[in-house]
Amino acid sequence: MNPRRPYLLRAMHEWIMDNGQTPHVVVDAAIDGVFVPSEHIRDGKIVLNLSHDATSDLIISNDMLEFDARFSGRPFHVTVPSSAVLGIYARETGQGMIFGAEDGEPEPDPDKKAPEGGRPKLRVVK
Secondary structure, eight states: OOOSHHHHHHHHHHHHHHTTOOEEEEEETTSTTOBOOGGGOBTTEEEEEOSTTTOEEEEEOSSEEEEEEEETTEEEEEEEEGGGEEEEEETTTOOEEEOOOTTTSOOOOTTSOOOSSSOOOOOOOO
């Protein structure tokens, strides 16, 4: 199956923008394929403003987040693999979503049967 992260990222971006708020993403800058201005990286992470006012040519595809922006007055083409996006939130309220280690989850063993009966295992996602 396709990873959930890019679909949720697009949905949260749209929801935040529709509510007149400013979408920001937190990115793990140490992941291969992340191209961001290094002078703005703090503790291995960077926060990027994804509003239409701050970006041009914003594309949130299934594999990559990319856009053009200005950092300290200099133009920069940002590329971020979807797997490097740790979360998205509205700057004004802090409401948003943190993404778990979807790619690092173990693959299901096809030889192992799921337990019959019993309770489903759910977890709270904030």
